Amino acid sequence: MDETAPQKGTVTQRAMEHIKAMIAEGRLEPGQRLPTERDLAAQLGLSRSSMREAIRALTVLGVLEARHGSGIYVTQLEAGDLLETFGVVADLSRGPRLVELLEVRRILESTATALAAARIGADQLAEVEKHLTAMNATDDPEEILAHDLAFHREIAAAAGNDTMAAILEGLSSRTFRARVWRGYEEEGAFDRTRREHAAIHRALVAHDPEAARAAAAAHVGEVEEWLRTQLGA
Amino acid sequence: MDETAPQKGTVTQRAMEHIKAMIAEGRLEPGQRLPTERDLAAQLGLSRSSMREAIRALTVLGVLEARHGSGIYVTQLEAGDLLETFGVVADLSRGPRLVELLEVRRILESTATALAAARIGADQLAEVEKHLTAMNATDDPEEILAHDLAFHREIAAAAGNDTMAAILEGLSSRTFRARVWRGYEEEGAFDRTRREHAAIHRALVAHDPEAARAAAAAHVGEVEEWLRTQLGA
């Protein structure tokens, strides 16, 4: 029998696996409060320093949430919580991988938009329109970008798949778009973007999934192609 | 002027942002070695403990790699490195979100298989066939699962989009599949799985993207539907 653990990897990694296992097995429920760092460290037989590293790591992964002065809690483990780190990928990617990311986004966004066309209700449609008009009413690039993001976010939410929406959120992270679109929009692509957004909106109003899919794919594909040529030059 | 940093968030978070920024700005190249923990802590004006938490967090995210006794290095920042954490999402998801994950996988896998049908070469096709025959030649569930994973992994690789392949890898993580497929395969779905894999293979041989897309979508969709009914019961 092994009284002591099998000594695989660092103690911090073992602690992370232990906590993850407790959650996976249902011994820790979403929202539940964990024992204190000091108690946890004592239970697993390691120092508070190492335990803190494990907790910090799980915090950035969106599994745990630490509240200063209160305690450590399991997050709701919703798609948004766990997929927040997806944005890091987008932020640190350069060159060819940006095209790959846009390709993934084109596939998911077109499908999400098609689903949204079939399912979207009046309330959500009103929200989409709000951002569409606000986007067309200003010339401030920052504001345009914000409404552009919200426009697609509303559509993704209307698709009814939170996981997909969270992934798309990461693929459209603010810094990512700012980096890619800066050059794109400078080439006078504002008008084209407006036309494409209008086409997507029309398809949503008509509840026409195929038209929505095509419009969204073309919308992302335009940027994708532009970026491809930029890199090839 | 601010001689000291603007004091936003914890010092550990600031350290993480600092290192990420250094990589994003190109001051740190993939594969490059970082200063020692002690030096980094001194440079950013914080303790080694806090710096270690930041490093550990970035290590978990796949951005850094710590080699005991040698130093800390920036990873190659490839899709596989950064998207490894995607598996955590799959491992900790339950109930309705499993269906959502399968839906995302169906969309990406069908597209990846379609791309593979158009692009796959003789060598990769041989690899796919190897796993297909090996999968049909045994009754050991563990071995079947391993070849099943490799089968789809080869196809994803042949699609030519490393980012998409890395995401699919996370969505097909061993524990995820083991959890879902255990029940599915127990209902005598082995034969159906074999037929579906054969259909995918035929489409690849024929270099028929649309047939490949349909076959892959049906393949994942079968499991998706089964899981949906399981949850509804």
Added chain:
DNA sequence: AAGCGGTAGTGGTCCGACCACTCTGCTGGC
């Protein structure tokens, strides 16, 4: 009963020490 202040307890930070491992360069024998 409501407001308020104090206090115990929590996570956040820092320090210093030691351990385990890697790499390098020197030493010794062949």
Added chain:
DNA sequence: GCCAGCAGAGTGGTCGGACCACTACCGCTT
């Protein structure tokens, strides 16, 4: 001259303790 082996310095990994910043709760005052 060359190579195996050893020893040292340097690195990340772990530990224990101390103190700070903040939160929550309890009891006191009004």
